Amino acid sequence: MTAASDGGAPTASPSALGPTRDRRGSPIPTFSMIATRFMELRRRRGLMITLVLVTIGFPTVFLAIRLLLHAVAPKTYGPAGGYDIYTAMSAGVLYTFGFIVAATLGCTAGSVDLAEGMFRHLVITGRSRLALYLARIPAGLAIIGSLVAIGFAIVCAVCVYAAPSKLSYNGVTVPAGLSQSGLQTWAADNAATVVCNFSYDGSIAGNVGCDNRPGQPPSVVTQGPTGQLVPASASQAKAAATQIAQQDYQQYKRQFRYPSNSLMIKTGLWLELEATVGFIVGLGLGSLLGQRTTAVILMIVLEVILTPIAVRSRIPHFINAQRGIVGVATGHLEPGQLPLAFGGGGRDYRLTESTTTAICVILAWLIGWTILGSWRMMTRDA
Amino acid sequence: MKSTDVVASPEQHGGDGSLAVETRGLAKRFGANVAINGVDLLIPRGCAFGYLGPNGAGKTTLIRVLLGLTRADAGTMSLLGHPVPKHRDVALARVGAIVDEPRFHGHLTGRQNLQVLAAAREPAARSRIDASLERVGMLQRADDRVSKYSMGMRQRLGVAACLIGDPELLILDEPMNGLDPAGMHDMRDMIRSLVAEGRTVVLSSHLLDEVQRTCDAVAIVDRGNIIRQGPIPELLAGTSLTLQVDCSEPDRARSLISSTNLAATTIDVEGDGLAITLPAGTSRDVFAEVARVLVTGGIAVYRLEPVQASLESWFLQVTSRLGDTA
Incomplete structure (x- = not known):
């Protein structure tokens, strides 16, 4: 430590810099806050490796193996693309795992400042706690949105460029x-x-x-x-x-040799919506609980256990509550050419509900968890 | 307030900004436990102010309340003339603080952690990062991950985090923790240099010797109350003085001194000499009288030294007296 003034700003005498000029009481986060929050999340090596493996690694490895097998033994192993592959990878792997990794990232973003002692430093800056919370949303969405987009782009590329020459329906080659x-x-x-x-x-x-x-x-x-x-x-x-x-x-x-542009766009948007919901809800839950592990477990339980049950069953006097589960609502918005996201053996078990209801449920979850998470952050002792 | 104010009584101050910190009747309780009990604290600008107290006295709680990390149950406060929490954002814009052990994102480098904090401050804060790191001696290690830092390095990084805001007021909670002797010396020098620049430094510490060397004024808090407050010389001026005497025949010397009408509080034989406790404000003539009595009595005097009570001994005296009355 040097006692003498070194010429840098901190050694200057207290200036008359107008503290109101940076509007730190505003609830709107600055670009700089979002950028540094993005950096903070992106540099979590273990977490990022896991996210990349799940959203990009799994589809890439699976499709690469299918491409290789088809190249070696084309009569035994069918093309890497096709209807079944596209639907399984998008409505199966990317839908479910995309939600889980988004939720994991959200829970991390919502809890680590507190767990790692940075929350106190940030509060002492005088910056609005709401702005500190809201800065995490674009930063996290930029990460998870990119990962899901890359994973889905790989699936689309393989399904388009390695599509079968004929349509296979129930194991029978049928003209498309x-x-x-x-x-x-x-x-x-x-x-x-x-x-x-x-x-x-x-x-x-x-x-x-x-x-x-x-x-x-x-x-x-x-x-x-x-x-x-x-x-x-x-x-x-x-x-x-x-x-x-x-x-x-x-x-x-509904079946195709390769997905149409329209279907790919719809599916991509639907997957991004699911990831967004996972991240925002995870962020709110992580902030509310103040710790990551429990929040991640709860999010996985929601996606893997509660939502499939709510989608497939009809509980008397509980139908509207079932419709209130966000997974049921996002499932309702699934593009028509895809099979039910939670399986179902070709049958559509989904609860009947209007698209307006589904959108309202999703918005309620997004807004509700943002309010809960930011409220906890604003009232929490640092 | 039960003792001397640092500057003046609370009634003389109307929140005109001449004080760095001002609290009136500040209270905070956690359930049945009273952490802060109606504290009136006045800290003038441009000084190093020590904030002392035993463990659990409420030191950190008061700092947390001042910084808006937790809410007060009663009372008013202002930082740099701005009422808090009403204008908390304006007040904290010019405040830097370390509360408890400074912790950061371990997976980021020191510089990246400061970038995260600078982003939450004014735009100019980012340009102060390098200068802040250099000032605390961390520039060479700025690009190492914080997880590899020692406790002392994290303390330095914590101070750097305070400096990026170009603060008028620094509140440092136990900043010497984890520092080696050279680091403590550097920290002391840096605090004095910050004060010399016109900043105010509030230092909470258990290291009373360091506080005495570093601070101009102190407040002692115990059980949520401020029990003493004022400039260190003034506070110590009210304490007793010990006259250390190295002499031959200490027992006979004690008898000789006792037989005089000197206003000694206690006379103790300690090794090859005496320790004579005298009331505060005892004049130098008394020392000469002690020497004269001993020499006249045929006792050889090798050394005679008045020792003023240290902050540490005074602190122990004050807090132990409280303990006795509890």
Whole structure:
């Protein structure tokens, strides 16, 4: 330490610098505050490695392996892209893990100043505590938004550039982009394939079905007069295939060889929305509790346990509360061509609710947790 | 206030900004525990002010209340003439403080931590980072992670964090903790240089010797009350004086002194001499009279030295008296 004045600003005599010039009582954070908060979060090496691994590493490694396998043995391993891969990576991996990593980052941003003793230094600057809280939001969103965007961009790139040349529906190669009548015509021409491979809910007229015994080629059969299986006539088979195609068209229509630009944009925005919700709620919860571990655990429980239960079940007298869960609301905003984010075996278990309700629920969570987190920060002893 | 004010009585001050810190009837309790009990504290600008007290006396709580880290239950206060918490942002703009052990983000370097803090201050604060680091002797280690810093280095970084705001008032809570002797010497010099620049430094410390060497005035707090307050020379002037006498035949010397009408409070035999406690304000003629009595009585006097009570002994005297009456 040097006692003598060194010529720098701190050694000068107390100046008459107007303290009001920097408006530190304002609740609006400065760009500099946001930038340094961004730096503080970005330099958490362990946390950042984890976030990058989950949001970018997992999809990259998975898709790289599929690309490699397809390149080595194209007949055994299908293309790396396609409908199933795109939907699994976006509505499965990036949706769920994106929320969890965003929540982890939010809980970290909301609690570390207190845990690491910096909160006191920051409060002593005289800066508005609300501004200190709000500075974390753009800083954290810049990080998590970028990571999710990069991970999703990789998925999109692989699904577009390594797309299959034909559409695979229920394991059957089907021409892509058929109209309903086109699909029915195609089904009539490939009756045995359709009857034996396409899923159908209900009973087919004429009791037509598939005889798929081992060692024999699959064939279309029906019940004879004495109950035994007999080969169906060509007209019976065509009628059955047309009936199945008619029912399957809605499901077929959603499938694609590669995602359209519109779907990719919608999916990207939906994933960013989910990550934003995860971060803001995590930030508020972390600030409220003042410590990270418990907050992260609670956020994981919300995403992995509570939300799937709320999406799939109908609890009497509790439906509106279920609709109030943010995961149910974000699930409602899922792009139409994607399967249910929380699984469901092809069925859509989602609670019925209006889009307006879903948006209101999401806004309520974002605003509510921001108020709670900032309130705790403003009233907490430092 | 129960003792001498540093400058004047509270009634003479109307919050005109001549005081760096002013509190009136400040109170804070945690449940049934009274941490601050109606404290009136006046700290003038441009001095080094020691804030002393036993553990749990309420020193850190008062600092936390002043800085807005926790809310007061009653009373008023102002920093640099600005009422707090009403104009807290304006007041704290010119205040730097270390409260308890300075802690920072361990994964960031010292410089990056200061950047985070400078961003929350005025725009010019960022330009003061290097000068602040240099002033506390941390420029060479500024780009190391704080997790690798020693306690003393974190203390220095804490002071640097105070300086980036170009403060008029620095409040340092135990700034000597973790510093080696050279570091303590540097810190003392730096505090004096800050005061020489016209800044006010409030120093809370247990190291009374350091406080006595560094500060112009002190306040002693105990059980939430300020029990003494004033310039150090004035406070010590009211304390007793000890006359250390090295002589032959200490027992006979004690008898000789006792037989005189000298106003000695106590006369103790200590090793090869006597320790004669005299009332405050005893004149030098009394020392000469002691020497004359002993020499006349045939006792060889090798050394005779008046010793003024130190801040530490005075502090112990004051606080132990309180303990006796409790």
